[in-house]
Amino acid sequence: MKEYFIGIDLGGTKIAGVITDLKGNIIKENIIKTMAEYGDKAIVLRIINLIEDLIISSGKTLEDIRAVGIGSPGPLDPKRGIIITTPNLPFENFDIITPIKEKFNVPVFLDNDANVAAIGEYTLGAGKNTKNMVYITVSTGIGGGAIINGKIYRGNTFNALEIGHMTLLPDGPKCNCGNYGCFEALASGTAISKRAEEAVESGRDTSLLNYFKITSYEVFKEAEKGDSVSRHIIDSSLEYLGIGIANIITLFDPEVIILGGGVMKAGQIIFDRIKEVVDQRCFKNMASACKIVPSALGEKSGVIGAIALAMMETE
Ligand SMILES: [Zn+2]
Missing domain, CATH: 3.30.420.40 (ATPase, nucleotide binding domain)
Structure with a gap:
């Protein structure tokens, strides 16, 4: 029960997602286009779809998910889950974690991509x-x-x-x-x-x-x-x-x-x-x-960092 994490790396052109076990071993991964031109709410829906897809394609259910971590460009407020503004994404004081929390009823954590990569290297790299x-x-x-x-x-x-x-x-x-x-x-x-x-x-x-x-x-x-x-x-x-x-x-x-x-x-x-x-x-x-x-994590530092953020916050 609750033995898997989901990590999301939100970027200006693509969104990468992984589902891992409690040690950070990747079970499934996927990358989709951000399509920033469709606006903030559309991006959140795409993230929700990506999370659902990761859970289903790995043969898990919501009951198996302990937490979701998200890395995003900043500046942002990780305590309130708000992306304040970013040059390449259409967010202005946008609460990105509440819709995801409400949809899945699991803890969701947000931090900027550099912090997420640092937490990833610290925990798993x-x-x-x-x-x-x-x-x-x-x-x-x-x-x-x-x-x-x-x-x-x-x-x-x-x-x-x-x-x-x-x-x-x-x-x-x-x-x-x-x-x-x-x-x-x-x-x-x-x-x-x-x-x-x-x-x-x-x-x-x-x-x-x-x-x-x-x-x-x-x-x-x-x-x-x-x-x-x-x-x-x-x-x-x-x-x-x-x-x-x-x-x-x-x-x-x-x-x-x-x-x-x-x-x-x-x-x-x-x-x-x-x-x-x-x-x-x-x-x-x-x-x-x-x-x-x-x-050590290289190009996976975003998604694995998001996993490590979820691990650190639920310790
Ligand atoms: Zn400067």
Whole structure:
């Protein structure tokens, strides 16, 4: 009885769902399109259908479900289950958990996607057997979640670890949030591709000219082949990434920093450079005690994180 969890990862283009046993082993999984253009209520109905489908296709009934966890882009209020507003979804102060609770009569928990990924790594991934850890995702933006003494740290307005918007360079490039010199305006995948495009437009002699569309992946690739413009962009971005992470280590003194997100696909070069910067800038004993490792859950960090949220909240 009540020996299964459901995890939902709500994104701007797709919604992923899994049903797992109490240890987080996946029984069934499914991915559907978000279809954000049909509005907030339609999205909730699609989530409800997805949950029903997961229960039925795995041969279970509602009686078997202990809780549902949902990870969503923020900002949101996890206590009240309200998504306040998000750039890629049509939500404005929308209560997403009440309709799901009412439909299934099971506990439903919500948190932002970075916190959910942090809880996932802590419970079932690279942060297992630690008490203090920080998860950082580097993709189009930079976000994070911290576990302190075994609990997720949300902060007063639930915006703790919005690390992408720490100012690292007072007169730096403008960020999407309106501020200048934010961490993510200097070190995210978007920041890398933007600097590459600027270099191409300014007529610099670079092998990046061979690409129609440049993502951070191409810049890493050309840097590795020896293109000096790409190398310069990567060097500078990784230095800022290292500085941001050094600041986070100084702030939290964690046992482990777990790095996820698309940019991490560039691999070892990122970890080597971050380690160098951290060793330069942090207290020696703190830097040497803190491991910096890749995410263990990878692309499943959203759904498995949602499962881990449901586990943590029903403990
Ligand atoms: Zn910002």
